[in-house]
Amino acid sequence: MSGTSVLTKENVKRKNTKVDFQESDINVLIESASQVIAPLWPISTFAARNPWMGFEKKSFDQVAGWLKDTRDVDIYPSASMIHSAKRKGEIDEAFVKMGLQRWLDTHSFNIPRDVAERFCHASLKLDPLPSNLLTSLKLKKVADEFSGLNMDRIGNYSMQPISSRLKNQDGERVVDILDYHVIKWCKLYLDDSQAGWTMPNREQGFYRAWQSLIQYDPALSKKQRKSLKSWSQEPHMALKEVLFALKIPESEIQAYLEGHLLSLPGWAGMMLWRSQQSGQGHALLTEYLAVRLSLEWALVQPSLPISGQRSEKEVSITSLLAAWIHWGDFTIEEWSQLSAAEQTEYLSFAYRFDEKLRRKLWLEAWEQTHANQLSQKLIAKQPKTKDKQSVLAQLAFCIDVRSEPFRRQLEKEGPFETIGIAGFFGVPIATSELGSNHSHPSLPVMQKPQNRIKEIASKNELNSYQQRRQAANSLSYTFKAMKQNILANLFLPEISGPWLSLQMVSRSFVPRKADRFIHNLRETWLRKPNTKLMLNHVHSTKTEIAVGFSEEEKVNYARQALKMMGLTKNFAPLVVLCGHGSQSTNNPYASALDCGACGGAAGGFNARVLATLCNLPEVRQELSSSGIEIPRDTVFIAAEHNTTVDELHWIYVPELSEAAQEAFDRIEAIMPKVSHNANAERLAQLPNFQSKHKNPKAEAHRFAEDWSEIRPEWGLARNADFIIGQRELTQDCDLEGRSFLHNYDWRQDESGDLLANIIAGPGTVTEWINLQYYASTVAPHYYGSGNKATQTVTAGIGVMQGNASDLLAGLPWQSVMQSDKEAYHSPLRLLIVIQAPKEYVVRLLNNDSAFREKVQNGWVRLASVDPEGHWENW
Structure with missing residues (x-):
């Protein structure tokens, strides 16, 4: 999987086993090796993360095999998950049989077809081989006598760290000791103001800061510290020395680095993200590897040299023979009567039709069943075309799957049209709230903000607000400083004890009242004034990106967003742009419940920016000249959909026209019922929801405000498809909160640019969200984060299990x-459904090679619905 080293004969000089390369060479190697991990953002800005983003040029099945061979990680659903889905009716076994026949038809084997089919059908039941059969002495004797098949060296190989093959005197694996040391140093260096004392020499970089302190580390022996004392000052030179000392062959260097990155993919991923943020390439990741391999050298030096650099996958003849006896209805006597050549063919077939392949067939059948059920929902009904003239209000929501049930309930209550668009509304901004000197990117993490938008108020109000805010922040800072001070923390319990005790008791027994009281107390104290947005461009040399928009940018962003929504004519009197966020207490993963399209932030700020732009007379005038005529009495307002309690909160409501006011009042009147119905539907899915509570709204608020609640909402769990098309395609369909919905009208996209932009932007976001949920479900021990109740927030950047994971x-x-x-x-790969003529999809695949690779390699699935309503799988 890792391939051969990217070093060529031109930049590498072979001198026996000596590694001779320059800094540029190691940078190329590390960049290639880093494809096996993914960047990891801090948990405060938790963003959806595709753990396999560097692998998309390989097929999903290739990566599954490589991960199983190198890390013993399964990324196909387990047998228990498959059996559960089958019981729920989520898998049609007919698709499993069809998948099996396709596999048999496309593979050659020299055993009777009926025998092969019988073996496959039996093994597809996914029951384990009986333990008494696997331990049978008679079976092992027959297997040991077999010598006709050379399979002891079959499989993918990887260059595992030398430390993973050694144990110390106490029987502890050396790689576990190495991981412990690396975690300790990473926590010290990456700490985000959680520790009272920062790491000395941190400003010199990770490697040099570590090197200046490692000689004093009591966790290492005196001999180990001495061996590192004279180590190189330059990280790339240290790597060169280590690789030479460990005698790593040049052709295996990249694979060896990959093995080390995969040992702690979380900490390595954070180093990769920091490297990318710094704009210095993979410099920090280079330092990380220099520290890790230097520590490995110190730990394994007494055991060198060791034999067997490769970790190899051995095949058990016993298990293959047991498979034929259990699933192929063979007896040992019948097996013994086969010729050696026949036995070889049978064992080869069992080896090829292994457990991974069986679970792959089940996954594909699961996905095909879902696609079939979805197609029946979408094309079985006659679409209802809503009279655009009678629409009272148009409400644009984020494509987030949690918007779908809310939109459906809203449309039931009146003449309202809902629209789907990515939650950053196409404005690539960094937001700066009132009184803050910092900004937060509010757009998909794969993009960079182009403009910074500040919240402003009058000078007197701003000064007063900043003083109150500074007082609140100073109180928090003082409390933290006292906790970390050797003397002050002796008095802290007496000072803070009564207040914290009262807070703990009230939050535990009356969480709703306590949360409301604390919230109201803070709001009353801060008294945030009414604000405006600084939309006009301000020239500044202090910021990397422009503050505000140019006049051209205002028009372009508004035009692009309206086109992405398909809202270029037939405007209702009121257009509501609904960002979304969540609400929870004592939850490190709070930002994971916010808007994935906004980089782990709420989307209300973006909604307010776009609504303000669309209300500007000069913007409307320019839009009119390009064919987008917004009626004078149409008003854009902004709201935020709180997904935890399914409520709309108004964040920007300018002066309304008479028709817009009527629509606004109508929305306010129906919102309690919409919220009630949406909460009732959503809460019924939570395992800890008590049906005896007759008020879903009250229960939803309890989930949001209870600091002991580990599951305030499901988030985007069960997401399965991304539907790109007109609302009429999905209207009145109960999509069970599993579908991302993006408006798209192919008739307004003759060039195909809109579709291409949707696939490149929202399409990538939804794929990342889908694969993160998928990975966290099928391999929680490697790609998930364990039990919330036992997590530790560390260094202010993420979570661990315990204090050294x-x-x-x-x-x-x-x-x-x-x-x-x-x-x-349900761990299903994302199904992207495009409502457009076939030639639009063909053009998209021809023009977008990255998307074509994702489809061909099985990272996403693709289907289309043509104008006549015909469904086609691609």
């Missing part, structure tokens, strides 16, 4: 599991 990159157990034994999320 990898930095956990995925979703917690409570986000994907119904119980300890039952998954809630």
